[in-house]
Amino acid sequence: MNVEHGSPSRAHPVSRRSFLRGAVVGGTAVAALSLSQIPRARAEVTEERHRAVVVGTGFGGAVTAMHLGRAGVQTLVLERGIRWPTGPNSETFPHMLQPDRRMSWLAPAPVMPGVPPLPTEPFTGLIERIPGNGMDVMCGAGVGGSSLTYHGVTLQPEGRYFAASVSESIDYDLLDADHYRRVERMLRISTIPDDLLGHERYRSSRQFVERAAAEGYEPVRSPMCIDWDVPRRELTGELKPSYTTGDVIFGANNGGKFSVDVTYLAEAERTGHVTVAPLHRVNDIERAPDGTWIVHVDRIHTDGTVLERKRILTPSLFLGAGSAGTTRLLVKARARGLVPDLPEGVGTGWGNNGDRVFAVTTPLLSPGDHQGGPACVGARDHSDTAGPVMIISGPVPFPLDLGTTTMIGLGLVEGRGTWHYDAVRDDAVLNWDQTYDRELTRAIEERIRRIAGPAAVVIDINAVDVNTFHPLGGAPFGSVCDDAGRVHGQRGLYVVDGAKVPGSTGACNPSMTIAALAEYGADDILRRDFA
Incomplete structure (x- = not known):
C-alpha cells in the first residue's frame, strides 16, 4: 500500500488501486480479487515510520x-475494517431480517441477537462478538467504528453522575461549556420533530412517551446525530424506507446519520495530514529500547x-480501538513483556455501562409493524437513591405487528470486571460476574414493567444472551492513565477511547462522553506534548 506520509522499506506486488477495488461494499458484492489471486504474507516484514499513529476510527480515535x-501532525490511522460509503437508496448495509456476511466480523454466522442464525461466508463485516467469561462484548468494525451501527443517540450525563461514574478530577463545568458543545456541533445533534413523531410509523414511540409520563417518569426526546429530512423523504416515497421501518441496527442505508466517518474523520482527512488505512489489523504493540513504539500490523x-505484514514505528501511539480492543492490546503487551512496565491497573475497571435489553409484548397495545426509528424517545428516573436510570424505546423492524417492541435500560455500574491474559489464545479474556449489576437490572426491569403495563410480557434478553454494546474500562483513569489519556510511565502512549472510563457514563450511552473526553485530552496533549 502506498502510504502518503510513510517510508515503507519494501513495496508489495498488489497495487493500491486493485486492492481497494476488493474493499468496496455494495449490496452483497464480493472482493474483486479471487482467492487464487490473493498473495500470502511473505516471511519478510514491511517497515514504515510515522510521526503519530492512531489505532481505531471510533469516537475516540476519530476525534484524536x-x-x-x-x-x-503527519498521522496514520489504522482501521481493521472497510469503508462503508452510503447515500440515498443505497444497499451498503445489510437488513436485520435478511442475514448476509456483511453483518459480522470474520464469523461463519451472524453474531447479533435476534438475527436469523443462517450460515455466511467470513467477511470483514460490521460487528465482532468477543466471548468472555460471564459477558460477551459486541464491537463495531469499519471506518467509523461503532458509530456506523449505533442508532445515533447522543446523551450527556449530569455533572453529579459524571463525577460518580467517570471522573471526579476532570472539570465537568469546562467539559459542559466547551467539549460537549464541540461534539454537539460536529455531530449536528437534534431531536425528532413533531411531524415525524406524530406519524403512524412512530406509534410505538408515542405510546412509550405516554406510558412513561403516566407512570411519573420524565419523558425525553433523545438528542441524535440524524438529518430528519431523510426519514421525511422516506415517508413521501422519495427514498426507500430505512429509518421509518426501524431497519437501522446495521447502518442507515439512506445516509443522513452524522457518524464519525463523515464528520470527524472526513475533517481529519481534509487537513492533508491524516491518512486512514482500512483493512489494517493491529495484533500487538511493543516498545523499543529507545522508546519508539512498534505496532505489529497485518x-x-x-x-x-493476510496480504502483508508490517512493523509501523512511531514516537506517538494513540489507542482508540475501543474498550475491548485497546485493553486486549495492553494486557497482551504486559503479559508477553512487549511493554513490561505497564501500570498494574491494566485490565481492570471494566463495566457494561449498566446496559440491559428487554423485549416487551403488550397484548392490549398495538405498536405497529416496521416501527419507525431510530431510538428517538426515552424516559429518565432520578428518584432512586441507588442511582439514576434511563429507559430508551427501541423500535423493531418486524414485518408484522406482533405487539412487541424493545426497551433498553442504562444506569450506573461499578467497573469491577477484569481482563486476564490467556496464553493458549494469545489474547486477553474478560471476566464478569452477573452479581455486579444484579441490583441495577432489577431496578431497570421494575421501571420497564411499569411503563409496559400489568398485562405486558417482559423478557430480559440479556439473561438469555449476555452481552453489551457499550463496553467501558480496562485502562481506567487514575490507575492506568491521567485525565488526558497519557499512560503512566510510558512516554508517547495514549488511551483515547472508552477504555479509560471505569464502567459507566452516568446513565447515558457512552458515545458523547467518549468524544468529549477525546476533545479534552487532545487539547492538553497537543499543547504540552507536541508544542
Whole structure:
C-alpha cells in the first residue's frame, strides 16, 4: 500500500488501486480479487515510520485524528475494517431480517441477537462478538467504528453522575461549556420533530412517551446525530424506507446519520495530514529500547487472509480501538513483556455501562409493524437513591405487528470486571460476574414493567444472551492513565477511547462522553506534548 506520509522499506506486488477495488461494499458484492489471486504474507516484514499513529476510527480515535491533523501532525490511522460509503437508496448495509456476511466480523454466522442464525461466508463485516467469561462484548468494525451501527443517540450525563461514574478530577463545568458543545456541533445533534413523531410509523414511540409520563417518569426526546429530512423523504416515497421501518441496527442505508466517518474523520482527512488505512489489523504493540513504539500490523483481505505484514514505528501511539480492543492490546503487551512496565491497573475497571435489553409484548397495545426509528424517545428516573436510570424505546423492524417492541435500560455500574491474559489464545479474556449489576437490572426491569403495563410480557434478553454494546474500562483513569489519556510511565502512549472510563457514563450511552473526553485530552496533549 502506498502510504502518503510513510517510508515503507519494501513495496508489495498488489497495487493500491486493485486492492481497494476488493474493499468496496455494495449490496452483497464480493472482493474483486479471487482467492487464487490473493498473495500470502511473505516471511519478510514491511517497515514504515510515522510521526503519530492512531489505532481505531471510533469516537475516540476519530476525534484524536482530527486534532492531530489540524495541528499539522503527519498521522496514520489504522482501521481493521472497510469503508462503508452510503447515500440515498443505497444497499451498503445489510437488513436485520435478511442475514448476509456483511453483518459480522470474520464469523461463519451472524453474531447479533435476534438475527436469523443462517450460515455466511467470513467477511470483514460490521460487528465482532468477543466471548468472555460471564459477558460477551459486541464491537463495531469499519471506518467509523461503532458509530456506523449505533442508532445515533447522543446523551450527556449530569455533572453529579459524571463525577460518580467517570471522573471526579476532570472539570465537568469546562467539559459542559466547551467539549460537549464541540461534539454537539460536529455531530449536528437534534431531536425528532413533531411531524415525524406524530406519524403512524412512530406509534410505538408515542405510546412509550405516554406510558412513561403516566407512570411519573420524565419523558425525553433523545438528542441524535440524524438529518430528519431523510426519514421525511422516506415517508413521501422519495427514498426507500430505512429509518421509518426501524431497519437501522446495521447502518442507515439512506445516509443522513452524522457518524464519525463523515464528520470527524472526513475533517481529519481534509487537513492533508491524516491518512486512514482500512483493512489494517493491529495484533500487538511493543516498545523499543529507545522508546519508539512498534505496532505489529497485518494488512488483510476482506476474507481475513493476510496480504502483508508490517512493523509501523512511531514516537506517538494513540489507542482508540475501543474498550475491548485497546485493553486486549495492553494486557497482551504486559503479559508477553512487549511493554513490561505497564501500570498494574491494566485490565481492570471494566463495566457494561449498566446496559440491559428487554423485549416487551403488550397484548392490549398495538405498536405497529416496521416501527419507525431510530431510538428517538426515552424516559429518565432520578428518584432512586441507588442511582439514576434511563429507559430508551427501541423500535423493531418486524414485518408484522406482533405487539412487541424493545426497551433498553442504562444506569450506573461499578467497573469491577477484569481482563486476564490467556496464553493458549494469545489474547486477553474478560471476566464478569452477573452479581455486579444484579441490583441495577432489577431496578431497570421494575421501571420497564411499569411503563409496559400489568398485562405486558417482559423478557430480559440479556439473561438469555449476555452481552453489551457499550463496553467501558480496562485502562481506567487514575490507575492506568491521567485525565488526558497519557499512560503512566510510558512516554508517547495514549488511551483515547472508552477504555479509560471505569464502567459507566452516568446513565447515558457512552458515545458523547467518549468524544468529549477525546476533545479534552487532545487539547492538553497537543499543547504540552507536541508544542
